[in-house]
Amino acid sequence: MKSNHNIKTLILAMFVASVLIGCGEQQTDDQDASVDEIKIGSTNPYSGPASAYGTIGRAESAYFKMINDQGGINGRKINFISLDDGYSPPRTVEQIRKLVEEEEVLFLAGTLGTPTNSAIHKYVNAKGVPHVFVNTGATKWGDPQNFPWTMGFNLSYSNESKIYAQYVLENKPDAKIAILYQNDDYGKDYVHGLKEGLGDKADTMIVAEASYEVTDPTIDSQIISLRASGADTFYNVTTPKFAAQAIRKANDIGWKPLHLLNNVSTSVGTVLEPAGLEKSVGLITALYLKDPVDPQWADDEDMKAYTEWFNKYMPDESIDDAFNVNGYIIASGVARLLEACGDDLTRANIMKQMASIKDLQMPMMLPGITWNTSAEDFFLIESAQLARFDGKEWALFGDVIGN
Amino acid sequence: MEAFLHQVFSGLANGAIYASLALALVMIYQSTHHINFAQGELAMFSTYLAWAMINAGLPYWAAFGLTVVASFFIGLIIERAIVRRVADAPVLTVVVVFIALLVILNSVTGWIFTYTIKVFPSPFPEEPLFGPYISSHEAGVVGVSIFVLVTLFLFFRFTPLGLAMRATAENAVSSRLAGIRTGWMLALGWGIAAAIGAIAGMMVAPIVYLDPNMMSGILLYAIAAALMGGIDSPLGAVIGGLTVGVLENIMGAYVVGTELKLTVALVVIIGVLIFKPTGLFGRSFVTRV
Numbered sequence: 017m018k019s020n021h022n023i024k025t026l027i028l029a030m031f032v033a034s035v036l037i038g039c040g041e042q043q044t045d046d047q048d049a050s051v052d053e054i055k056i057g058s059t060n061p062y063s064g065p066a067s068a069y070g071t072i073g074r075a076e077s078a079y080f081k082m083i084n085d086q087g088g089i090n091g092r093k094i095n096f097i098s099l100d101d102g103y104s105p106p107r108t109v110e111q112i113r114k115l116v117e118e119e120e121v122l123f124l125a126g127t128l129g130t131p132t133n134s135a136i137h138k139y140v141n142a143k144g145v146p147h148v149f150v151n152t153g154a155t156k157w158g159d160p161q162n163f164p165w166t167m168g169f170n171l172s173y174s175n176e177s178k179i180y181a182q183y184v185l186e187n188k189p190d191a192k193i194a195i196l197y198q199n200d201d202y203g204k205d206y207v208h209g210l211k212e213g214l215g216d217k218a219d220t221m222i223v224a225e226a227s228y229e230v231t232d233p234t235i236d237s238q239i240i241s242l243r244a245s246g247a248d249t250f251y252n253v254t255t256p257k258f259a260a261q262a263i264r265k266a267n268d269i270g271w272k273p274l275h276l277l278n279n280v281s282t283s284v285g286t287v288l289e290p291a292g293l294e295k296s297v298g299l300i301t302a303l304y305l306k307d308p309v310d311p312q313w314a315d316d317e318d319m320k321a322y323t324e325w326f327n328k329y330m331p332d333e334s335i336d337d338a339f340n341v342n343g344y345i346i347a348s349g350v351a352r353l354l355e356a357c358g359d360d361l362t363r364a365n366i367m368k369q370m371a372s373i374k375d376l377q378m379p380m381m382l383p384g385i386t387w388n389t390s391a392e393d394f395f396l397i398e399s400a401q402l403a404r405f406d407g408k409e410w411a412l413f414g415d416v417i418g419n
Numbered sequence: 420m421e422a423f424l425h426q427v428f429s430g431l432a433n434g435a436i437y438a439s440l441a442l443a444l445v446m447i448y449q450s451t452h453h454i455n456f457a458q459g460e461l462a463m464f465s466t467y468l469a470w471a472m473i474n475a476g477l478p479y480w481a482a483f484g485l486t487v488v489a490s491f492f493i494g495l496i497i498e499r500a501i502v503r504r505v506a507d508a509p510v511l512t513v514v515v516v517f518i519a520l521l522v523i524l525n526s527v528t529g530w531i532f533t534y535t536i537k538v539f540p541s542p543f544p545e546e547p548l549f550g551p552y553i554s555s556h557e558a559g560v561v562g563v564s565i566f567v568l569v570t571l572f573l574f575f576r577f578t579p580l581g582l583a584m585r586a587t588a589e590n591a592v593s594s595r596l597a598g599i600r601t602g603w604m605l606a607l608g609w610g611i612a613a614a615i616g617a618i619a620g621m622m623v624a625p626i627v628y629l630d631p632n633m634m635s636g637i638l639l640y641a642i643a644a645a646l647m648g649g650i651d652s653p654l655g656a657v658i659g660g661l662t663v664g665v666l667e668n669i670m671g672a673y674v675v676g677t678e679l680k681l682t683v684a685l686v687v688i689i690g691v692l693i694f695k696p697t698g699l700f701g702r703s704f705v706t707r708v
Binding site: 065070231 | 425426433526623627632637671
């Protein structure tokens, strides 16, 4: 009898084990279309040195809150889980693993930062988790051959640089260019793009390059050196605080070059006003988003909808901060993606829909700058329009450049 | 030559910033023999207080004065409430407390005031009064640093309170036996350091813009300056600050290139610690066994 009992126990244990294993096998990575909630993961620097970008994550969350208040997408609510990585790659890895393995999110969207996304690039592609609207301009996010699950959001830094290169070659062919750049992947991507854009004229046209570290208190010394090089064109590849310092310092020491400012720092409210609007006159940049502070959009339908959303869902934040527009567009892009997916909420379909966008004009994007992707083309935004700051607003000029 | 002079004066202006924060570091070191890693963040927080007051409509100098006084009490309270409790703990515990303070102040400020950069007004005129190489504000910062230095010197040299504070730092036990309330002397040291930090913050902000990470880079240079001059010498801190500022610019522009500017500051720290551990103006102590 005793051995019989033991056998029964053994059989029971095997049965339980097989059920448990079976559960594991049946579990798929894709969400069931019948679920009433879609889980999306993201990371943002809500703390630490890059926390100025934290507002982007808050804007995304606020946008999904609006979507949920309106009843969700195809009857499903969005559960947007945006975790803090402090702009520190090891923490990004930790948080993304948590999102993928514990929270079992359907996909990742809007993860911010070049070093942070670099750290998870291989992992998410090995896992087959869509990693879309990657919120940096590094060129490496558009590589469907090697990384079929990753697609970036912003106009790539090198494509933006090529737009400036084209402008300089056409309008100032004898320019002597001085470059100030942040000493990391972001800055180097821009510099590399400019050199590619200038082609074999790069060596003669670029007369000085100076870098700075994010820990530098000021970049005054660099500006003095660049001016002393005799350059008449200044390519300013800096993040907002340093951009404001550079614009002001160049002005204060009486340097008046053709001043090309990277798109990262074009916010009127958070860069040009601190630098001094009168000191910013004549700056040239490439734009693809609408700036909420820019008076030319005051009566624009997109802007009205944006302002209404902002006042309702982000009442404590500053509308001057153009970073919020970035979060708003990413979130609306995600919503648009989910609509396109319909009830087929598989990871494969998400990438398929992501890679089949045609001439899509999204709200808050400049008129004529549309989204285009294909199975071979993983760059969402590939065009921009040049604009010159006139003391009040960015006055667009010329055609939309790029493809 | 013009560019060279520009680099030197710009270096002096930066150096004055490092010096003013280094003075606060020296102040705390003199009274507690600790290096306060949260000194920069305290100064940054004080500057936000001033910014809030100015935005609320207070005239600049009223906000300036109120901020210095408020910062004094914040420093005092931090010493009484937090630092005091770990006074007898191992030095690593103290370091952890300081770093925790740094992170907390940084996050809380960001949470209250957001991370977008803010313009902080300068009390000095806009047009350059001292030639083309230095703006009035930069010259003003150098002047204020020297003023703080002289005030500190007079305070420690000629007032009974200054004497009592020095005595406490040198020999707490004997000081207590002589009737000095040593606990309060330490708190006072913290208060004065926080007040000096507030002045430093308000001088720095018009140059680098006010944001929660304003002081993180400056603190590194300030520590280099303080160590170079001798961590217990206010004069050394100022000379150290100016030297680091000019050295950094000259080396960055003409010798090692901008990529290694920060490295120069760190090499300076290590060099001084190896060859003259007490700094250029520091005194060496001989302890009898």
